[in-house]
Amino acid sequence: xxxxxxxxxxxxxxxxxxxxxxxxxxxxxxxxxxxxxxxxxxxxxxxxxxxxxxxxxxxxxxxxxxxxxxxxxxxxxxxxxxxxxxxxxxxxxxxxxxxxxxxxxxxxxxxxxxxxxxxxxxxxxxxxxxxxxxxxxxxxxxxxxxxxxxxxxxxxxxxxxxxxxxxxxxxxxxxxxxxxxxxxxxxxxxxxxxxxxxxxxxxxxxxxxxxxxxxxxxxxxxxxxxxxxxxxxxxxxxxxxxxxxxxxxxxxxxxxxxxxxxxxxxxxxxxxxxxxxxxxxxxxxxxxxxxxxxxxxxxxxxxxxxxxxxxxxxxxxxxxxxxxxxxxxxxxxxxxxxxxxxxxxxxxxx
Amino acid sequence: xxxxxxxxxxxxxxxxxxxxxxxxxxxxxxxxxxxxxxxxxxxxxxxxxxxxxxxxxxxxxxxxxxxxxxxxxxxxxxxxxxxxxxxxxxxxxxxxxxxxxxxxxxxxxxxxxxxxxxxxxxxxxxxxxxxxxxxxxxxxxxxxxxxxxxxxxxxxxxxxxxxxxxxxxxxxxxxxxxxxxxxxxxxxxxxxxxxxxxxxxxxxxxxxxxxxxxxxxxxxxxxxxxxxxxxxxxxxxxxxxxxxxxxxxxxxxxxxxxxxxxxxxxxxxxxxxxxxxxxxxxxxxxxxxxxxxxxxxxxxxxxxxxxxxxxxxxxxxxxxxxxxxxxxxxxxxxxxxxxxxxxxxxxxxx
Ligand SMILES: O=P(O)(O)O[C@H]1O[C@H](CO)[C@@H](O)[C@H](O)[C@H]1O
Ligand SMILES: O=P(O)(O)O[C@H]1O[C@H](CO)[C@@H](O)[C@H](O)[C@H]1O
Numbered sequence: 001x002x003x004x005x006x007x008x009x010x011x012x013x014x015x016x017x018x019x020x021x022x023x024x025x026x027x028x029x030x031x032x033x034x035x036x037x038x039x040x041x042x043x044x045x046x047x048x049x050x051x052x053x054x055x056x057x058x059x060x061x062x063x064x065x066x067x068x069x070x071x072x073x074x075x076x077x078x079x080x081x082x083x084x085x086x087x088x089x090x091x092x093x094x095x096x097x098x099x100x101x102x103x104x105x106x107x108x109x110x111x112x113x114x115x116x117x118x119x120x121x122x123x124x125x126x127x128x129x130x131x132x133x134x135x136x137x138x139x140x141x142x143x144x145x146x147x148x149x150x151x152x153x154x155x156x157x158x159x160x161x162x163x164x165x166x167x168x169x170x171x172x173x174x175x176x177x178x179x180x181x182x183x184x185x186x187x188x189x190x191x192x193x194x195x196x197x198x199x200x201x202x203x204x205x206x207x208x209x210x211x212x213x214x215x216x217x218x219x220x221x222x223x224x225x226x227x228x229x230x231x232x233x234x235x236x237x238x239x240x241x242x243x244x245x246x247x248x249x250x251x252x253x254x255x256x257x258x259x260x261x262x263x264x265x266x267x268x269x270x271x272x273x274x275x276x277x278x279x280x281x282x283x284x285x286x287x288x289x290x291x292x293x294x295x296x297x298x299x300x301x302x303x304x305x306x307x308x309x310x311x312x313x314x315x316x317x318x319x320x321x322x323x324x325x326x327x328x329x330x331x332x333x334x335x336x337x338x339x340x341x342x343x344x345x346x347x348x349x350x
Numbered sequence: 351x352x353x354x355x356x357x358x359x360x361x362x363x364x365x366x367x368x369x370x371x372x373x374x375x376x377x378x379x380x381x382x383x384x385x386x387x388x389x390x391x392x393x394x395x396x397x398x399x400x401x402x403x404x405x406x407x408x409x410x411x412x413x414x415x416x417x418x419x420x421x422x423x424x425x426x427x428x429x430x431x432x433x434x435x436x437x438x439x440x441x442x443x444x445x446x447x448x449x450x451x452x453x454x455x456x457x458x459x460x461x462x463x464x465x466x467x468x469x470x471x472x473x474x475x476x477x478x479x480x481x482x483x484x485x486x487x488x489x490x491x492x493x494x495x496x497x498x499x500x501x502x503x504x505x506x507x508x509x510x511x512x513x514x515x516x517x518x519x520x521x522x523x524x525x526x527x528x529x530x531x532x533x534x535x536x537x538x539x540x541x542x543x544x545x546x547x548x549x550x551x552x553x554x555x556x557x558x559x560x561x562x563x564x565x566x567x568x569x570x571x572x573x574x575x576x577x578x579x580x581x582x583x584x585x586x587x588x589x590x591x592x593x594x595x596x597x598x599x600x601x602x603x604x605x606x607x608x609x610x611x612x613x614x615x616x617x618x619x620x621x622x623x624x625x626x627x628x629x630x631x632x633x634x635x636x637x638x639x640x641x642x643x644x645x646x647x648x649x650x651x652x653x654x655x656x657x658x659x660x661x662x663x664x665x666x667x668x669x670x671x672x673x674x675x676x677x678x679x680x681x682x683x684x685x686x687x688x689x690x691x692x693x694x695x696x697x698x699x700x
Contacts, residue, residue: 004439004451010432012526014448020529023452025431035513039389081375081668081675082360089354096553097577098364101354102373153667161664163385170667176362178672179370203446227447281671302670314511317503317520318431320652321631322528325431 007329015228016191016199018183022230023325026332038310041158043275045116045165054110054166071129073110074137074171080106082174103146104174109133111167118156118167118275120265120344127258130169134282135246141173142287149177149286152246157277159304159312177286184283185292192294198242200296213334216263216342220256223264225334230324232306232313233271233333235264237299244285244295266344267337268303273345278303357679365578366541366549368533372580373675376682388660391508393625395466395515404460404516421479423460424487424521430456432524434494453496454524459483461517468506468517468625470615470694477608480519484632485596485604491523492637499527499636502596507627509654509662527636534633535642542644548592550646563684566613566692570606573614575684580674582656582663583621583683585614587649594635594645616694617687618653623695628653 004011012021053060056068061078082104091099111130112122119127134152141150154169155162177185191199207213207224215235216223223237237260239253249257268276279302285295306313306327319325341348354361362371403410406418411428432454441449461480462472469477484502491500504519505512527535541549557563557574565585566573573587587610589603599607618626629652635645656663656677669675691698 002437004437004441006441006449009436009439010452010454011436011449012452016446016448021450021526023431023524023528024449027433028429028431035511036508079378081373081378081677083377086359086361087352087354089359091354091356093556094552096366096556098366099356099361099374099577100371102360102362104360149672151668151672153671155664155667158386161385161666172668172672174373174673176371178373179674180670180672199446202444206443206446227449279667279670281667283671300671314505316511317505317629317631318501318522320530320629321503321633321650322499322501322522322530323524324529327431 013228017187019187022228023323025327026329028327047114047116049115052166054168055115056113069113072133074107077106077108082106107171109169115166120269124258127261131254137171138246145288146175147173148289149174149181153281155279159277160279188294198296200238201242204238212331215337216260218256218260220253221260223260225330227330229330230326231302233303235301239297242296263342267340270340270345272309274309363578367537369537372578373673375677376679378677397464397466399465402516404518405465406463419463422483424457427456427458432456457521459519465516470619474608477611481604487521488596495638496525497523498639499524499531503631505629509627510629538644548646550588551592554588562681565687566610568606568610570603571610573610575680577680579680580676581652583653585651589647592646594642613692617690620690620695622659624659
């Protein structure tokens with residue numbers, strides 16, 4: 001019998017950050033597609049849209065007027081999922097109906113005054129300004145002792161539920177530690193307690209030795225397709241230095257992070273020559289929750305597209321009810337991404 | 351200060367089947383929507399489509415010809431994610447890269463020879479025939495000692511990644527126990543060991559007393575919106591009797607199950623007067639895996655629509671990176687579903 005080969009045979013892979021196993025079917029790319037084809041929104045937005053609630057000088061839902069900002073602009077979401085003034089309380093009926101009050105804050109962060117420019121189209125300096133706002137917000141929000149976790153993220157593109165095309169991200173902070181963060185804390189703590197080093201330091205070292213899943217690298221960060229990815233072109237940016245959160249970035253690291261963010265998102269746009277949809281977000285240690293020496297800062301990118309600009313991977317029936325599943329190998333996806341230019345296709349064409 | 355109220359204030363609820371907590375923001379329904387609007391496929395299919403690979407007498411991708419079947423028709427998926435002849439093997443590099451070979455089988459089950467009829471449009475007898483095929487397939491697949499779990503499910507509608515509009519379901523069986531089933535086994539076992547009764551018996555009794563989240567009920571089953579749902583109109587069908595799998599259905603139960611399936615899916619279609627998209631699937635005990643007295647058979651429905659036939663709930667950024675979140679309460683959704691007719695709108699109009 002043929003030898004087992006992860007590039008050919010169906011198998012499961014362990015996500016070392018969550019402890020979950022992912023089903024991989026590397027042979028399944030060839031199946032025909034008669035299902036849903038996405039329509040993409042037009043990619044020729046003006047620099048200013050008078051009806052956009054994120055453009056400078058415009059009026060928002062609550063009647064307030066946006067400042068004429070130069071770089072980025074943050075405000076509390078007019079329709080926050082989490083609120084600061086929720087009364088404390090809980091419900092428990094025989095352990096069968098359990099609920100707990102949750103406090104928090106939801107903010108919106110416009111990446112630039114220009115309605116048309118997405119992250120890969122900003123200059124490295126423009127991206128550094130965004131990173132600086134993330135750092136400031138993290139610091140301010142963490143000063144509230146009721147907050148335990150601060151999730152910084154971006155939903156890019158209509159396909160990812162983004163409700164306004166003006167490039168922007170969000171920050172949701174909560175009074176309890178969210179599920180994914182609890183899982184990653186648990187796995188990282190187990191490893192740290194056993195090895196005295198962070199899980200991602202050792203993992204990154206191995207990946208840098210093997211090179212097979214590395215997409216980009218600079219002095220302070222690497223972008224790679226993790227061995228256990230579930231989304232077709234999922235990647236992760238990992239810091240080479242082991243630290244817990246954004247507040248520990250040196251100014252060199254800030255600059256290197258902006259650089260790798262620009263290059264990675266440009267590669268994504270270059271893949272199908274469209275503004276590539278994804279949800280991306282930073283994972284870092286909980287706050288106001290004691291020491292977390294096990295935590296190693298990183299950022300995930302979860303993009304839905306699979307075959308083309310209009311056919312995505314559906315995480316549906318089997319994936320919802322049983323187990324996450326993917327149709328291509330991580331190695332195959334890394335090779336594709338590595339081969340793409342680091343310069344945005346719109347810049348190349350100028 | 352106001353008292354904490356689960357119908358008004360942001361809170362988390364415990365999913366007793368998985369052990370995970372869900373973020374609920376019942377106040378968030380009012381936010382405006384400028385995001386993606388779905389296009390629905392036309393809902394006037396012919397009874398027979400010469401190009402459909404599920405219609406009787408047509409030729410499939412592998413060249414085989416479908417029989418002229420009367421009720422339902424099962425075959426092995428031409429593009430299976432799991433295969434029976436995968437070589438055994440594993441990979442383990444320092445616990446950081448871990449993979450294991452996985453065997454299994456993927457089948458497709460056409461619900462009826464008629465290309466145009468979805469589950470709620472079949473007669474109760476027609477649905478009983480589908481249930482009988484599920485039972486037969488479960489029995490046959492479980493006879494293979496390498497199989498540990500058999501997932502029966504349906505992806506309904508393009509929005510749910512369904513790749514062919516001819517009404518059909520799938521069965522994926524695997525040599526390991528999938529993630530969601532492992533979580534539900536764990537939670538049910540803990541409860542059973544402590545109380546000597548199944549978790550869902552006690553839960554269902556409580557729900558039947560409270561009535562607030564019950565949508566439908568007959569002699570043998572109830573359909574309800576679980577306290578911890580995450581999808582806007584998510585429901586679960588639970589058997590009143592505590593048993594482990596489909597093979598234990600009495601003939602009365604088979605009939606009652608067909609009845610509740612028809613009524614629940616008709617209510618779904620009636621909600622927005624469209625063929626309502628969802629992923630649905632049966633959860634039952636693992637096979638060839640010793641006794642599982644803790645397991646209580648049930649079926650989940652995960653429908654994506656939120657506001658209308660064309661605006662769905664996006665489980666994106668925060669939900670992927672941090673924690674599942676919903677914008678309406680379970681009680682609100684149950685009330686909406688309860689109020690709808692049990693007769694399909696197309697039947698009413700005849
Ligand atoms: O086999 P199908 O119907 O083409 O595929 C569909 O269902 C599968 C199981 O939920 C998913 O993995 C696919 O992403 C989805 O498109
Ligand atoms: O606040 P927005 O951008 O309108 O909403 C978007 O992001 C949120 C956080 O990921 C999701 O809960 C919503 O489903 C999505 O549409």
